[in-house]
Amino acid sequence: MNPVAVIGRIEARGISRRRWPMVLLLVGAAIIIAGAVVAAGRDGAAGIDTMRSWTAAVCLVAGLAVAATLGASAANRDADAGWVGLQVATGTPRPGVMLGRIAGRLAVLVGVFAIWIALAAVCSLIIGQGGDGPLAVHGLAMLLNMVLVLVVAALCSVALGPVASGIVAVFLYVSCLSLANLMAAVNADAIGTAWSGLVTTLYLVFPRAITSPMLSDMQYRAEAGVAGAQLEINGNVVLVPASSWGAVLWTAAWCGVIAWGAAMALRRRALS
Amino acid sequence: MTDPVIRARAIEVRYQRGGELAVRGVNIDLHAGAGLLITGDRGSGKSSVLRAVLGLAGPGGDTTVLGAPPGDPATLRRIGWAPQSWPFGFGLRAREVVDMVAELGGHGRAEAARAIDEAGMEQPDMRVESLEVEDVRRTSLACALIGEPDLLVLDDPWEFPETTAAIRRAMARGAAVLAASKDPGGLPALLGASMHLVDGAPG
Numbered sequence: 386m387n388p389v390a391v392i393g394r395i396e397a398r399g400i401s402r403r404r405w406p407m408v409l410l411l412v413g414a415a416i417i418i419a420g421a422v423v424a425a426g427r428d429g430a431a432g433i434d435t436m437r438s439w440t441a442a443v444c445l446v447a448g449l450a451v452a453a454t455l456g457a458s459a460a461n462r463d464a465d466a467g468w469v470g471l472q473v474a475t476g477t478p479r480p481g482v483m484l485g486r487i488a489g490r491l492a493v494l495v496g497v498f499a500i501w502i503a504l505a506a507v508c509s510l511i512i513g514q515g516g517d518g519p520l521a522v523h524g525l526a527m528l529l530n531m532v533l534v535l536v537v538a539a540l541c542s543v544a545l546g547p548v549a550s551g552i553v554a555v556f557l558y559v560s561c562l563s564l565a566n567l568m569a570a571v572n573a574d575a576i577g578t579a580w581s582g583l584v585t586t587l588y589l590v591f592p593r594a595i596t597s598p599m600l601s602d603m604q605y606r607a608e609a610g611v612a613g614a615q616l617e618i619n620g621n622v623v624l625v626p627a628s629s630w631g632a633v634l635w636t637a638a639w640c641g642v643i644a645w646g647a648a649m650a651l652r653r654r655a656l657s
Numbered sequence: 658m659t660d661p662v663i664r665a666r667a668i669e670v671r672y673q674r675g676g677e678l679a680v681r682g683v684n685i686d687l688h689a690g691a692g693l694l695i696t697g698d699r700g701s702g703k704s705s706v707l708r709a710v711l712g713l714a715g716p717g718g719d720t721t722v723l724g725a726p727p728g729d730p731a732t733l734r735r736i737g738w739a740p741q742s743w744p745f746g747f748g749l750r751a752r753e754v755v756d757m758v759a760e761l762g763g764h765g766r767a768e769a770a771r772a773i774d775e776a777g778m779e780q781p782d783m784r785v786e787s788l789e790v791e792d793v794r795r796t797s798l799a800c801a802l803i804g805e806p807d808l809l810v811l812d813d814p815w816e817f818p819e820t821t822a823a824i825r826r827a828m829a830r831g832a833a834v835l836a837a838s839k840d841p842g843g844l845p846a847l848l849g850a851s852m853h854l855v856d857g858a859p860g
Contacts, residue, residue, distance in 0.1 A: 388761050395757045399748035402784070467744025470713045471754075471800065475761035476734035655672050656713040657704075657740070 388477040392485025397492040400458075406451065410497050413447035414504055421508035432512070434608045437520050437599060440505040441612030444498070444527035449558070451497050452531035453551035455490040456538025459483070460651060461546055470656035480648035487539050487644050494535055498528045523597035529633065530595050532640050534558050540647040543654055562594040566616050569625040575618045592639035598627040662723055662808050662833035663687040663710055669717030670705040670857075679705045679714075680857045685835075689807070692824065692834040692848030696841050702857035703837035704741055707812050710835065711738060723807060734762055737801035741813040743793055745785040751796045752781035758800045772802040777819040791815065798823065811836040814844075821847060 386394075400406060420439025424432040460483070463469045472482045502524035509517040538554035545553070568588040571581045596604075596613075603609035604616065605624045616623045663685050670680040680702040687693050695703045709716035712728020725732040745754045752773065759769035773781050776799035780792055788796065794815040801809055802823055809827050814820050814836055824834050824847055838844055845851045853860050 386760065391757060391760050395749065395753065396746065398753070399746040402748035463746065467740040467742060468746045470708070470711075471738065471740055471744050471758065472761065473713060473728075474711055474733055474736065474738040474740075475758055476730040476732075477761050478730050653715075655708075655715060657708065657744070 388475075389481050389485040389488060392472055392477065392482055393488035393492060396486050396489025398489075400455070400489065400493050401496070405454065406493060406497065409447055409451050409454075410500060413443040413497070413501050416443050416447070417501060417505050417508060421505075421512055424514070425512040433514055433517075434603060436505070436509055436512070436514060436517070437523070437603065438608060438610035438612060440501070440520055441523060441527075441600060441603075442610055443501060444524055444531075445612045447501075448498070448527055448531045449534060449555055452494055452534040453538050453554050454547075455494055456487075456535035456554055457542050457547040457550035459486050459490060459539035459647065460542040460654070461550070464543075464651075464654060464656050467657045469651075473656060479651045483539075483543075483648040483651040484644065487536060487647060490535060490539070491532065494531060495528065498524055498531070519597070519599040523599045526595040526597040526600075526628070526633075529636060529640075530558060533561070533592055533636060533643075536640050536643040536647065540643050540650060543647060543650040557592075558594065561592050564588045564591060565594045565596060565628075566623070566625055569616065570618045570623050572626075573621065573623045575621045575623050592636045593628060593632040595628045595633060595636060596625055601625055601627040659689060660724060661686045661688050663720070663835065665710065665716075665718065665720040667718035668706060668709050668720060670702070670709050670714050671717070672714065678857060680709065680854075682858050683718075683852075683854070684859075685710075685852075687833045687835060689833055690828050690831045692828055692836070692850065694841055694844050694848045694851040695835070695837040695854060696845075696851055697837075697839070697854035697860075699839060701854040703839070703854055704812050705857070706854070707810050707835065707837055711736065711810060734804075735807045737803065737806035737809045739797040739801035739809075739811045739814060741797075743785070744797065745793075747784075747786045749785055750782050751778060751785055751788060751792065754785060754796060755781070755799045755803070759803045762804055764804050768803055769799075772799040775799070775802050775819060775823060777817060791817075795819070805830065805832070807832050809834045809836075813838055816842045816844065824848070 417440050420436055424436035502521050506516050534554045537557050538550045541550035541553045564587055567584045570576045571584050600613050604613040607615040665685040668683040671678050697703050708714035716727050720727050723732045755769045755773055776795045778795045
């Protein structure tokens with residue numbers, strides 16, 4: 386088997402047996418179930434919005450916690466303790482070791498989101514809302530956002546400690562989210578033209594926080610809750626549109642570049 | 658005379674740019690079938706010398722290991738590495754760690770099982786975070802014994818009968834053995850040569 390796949394498999398196995406990913410997975414699952422219980426008590430669109438907003442909150446808050454924690458542990462402590470050194474000493478090139486470590490963490494992240502999305506779909510079915518495809522699409526959009534957080538944290542973990550790596554990754558995601566909101570404001574002529582050039586340039590260059598059609602609609606109606614407060618700039622309610630496929634591909638490409646950067650960064654790090 | 662397995666001149670290790678040298682001025686000539694023990698107090702640079710030989714910590718100076726620069730992936734596959742302390746990913750079973758090292762080195766599970774047996778691991782199916790320190794050291798030893806390497810590098814090996822037997826077997830078949838220990842016990846006599854480090858330099 387390819388060494389990257391071997392390391393990815395062993396990392397995913399080790400992490401999935403640890404307590405904190407299981408705790409975060411179960412907390413997210415409990416909130417989704419609680420949302421379904423609350424949604425079952427409401428009729429029509431209100432019930433659907435409730436189910437969706439509670440699940441979206443899980444994808445954002447618990448998703449950030451899972452992604453940042455996974456990425457932030459990709460190098461630092463294991464590199465100092467000798468685990469990364471043992472993997473490198475088998476003759477696997479350092480970039481391959483780091484890619485394997487990131488791949489294993491991505492597998493865990495995908496698994497967690499798959500369980501949450503599937504659970505939300507089952508809950509929706511049980512309370513009579515159908516499988517809720519838009520909610521599943523939102524889960525996939527948030528998964529890509531969290532992949533971005535994970536790879537940024539992994540890149541930082543080559544040089545920084547786990548807490549600092551996680552904080553930087555979350556900060557970068559929040560910055561991308563803010564840029565997407567500001568770009569929506571520019572398109573709606575809600576902010577001055579003096580800033581629009583800078584905002585547009587930054588938006589075009591940086592990774593883009595992905596907004597699903599479901600969240601775009603709920604945010605505009607002020608029904609998204611924690612997952613997306615209604616955007617009001619200079620007294621105008623601004624619609625943050627759903628991301629285009631171009632934005633999705635751009636962010637996915639950025640994730641690949643950052644993961645590659647993390648793999649290259651490990652080449653220069655002293656290992657125990 | 659054949660080329661040495663390790664030929665190192667003026668090894669230098671520095672962990673941070675602009676920081677102090679952890680190791681300086683260490684020369685090594687280690688031939689096939691021979692052994693070398695590096696001794697010294699905690700923080701004297703013993704482990705850093707081993708990491709420099711493996712290419713894990715950036716070596717300065719002129720060093721070749723099995724004819725290649727330190728860290729060369731093909732050469733690393735000919736080296737058995739037993740790191741110190743608790744160097745395994747939490748959540749894994751000890752056997753899975755050894756299996757991983759075997760698989761990455763191009764060996765099968767049978768070879769991993771042989772190494773586990775040779776190292777005397779008593780609880781290979783226990784998770785590494787639950788292991789006694791003695792079993793951690795044996796797991797580390799098992800990782801080094803996979804594939805009958807041409808060079809054994811042992812950091813803080815505990816002197817189990819299995820350790821002694823493995824070193825004897827390795828040297829008898831022509832492998833070189835480089836070890837580092839704060840408490841050498843009977844290792845100097847077993848390995849035949851030793852070097853004492855003080856503050857990162859031969860003392």
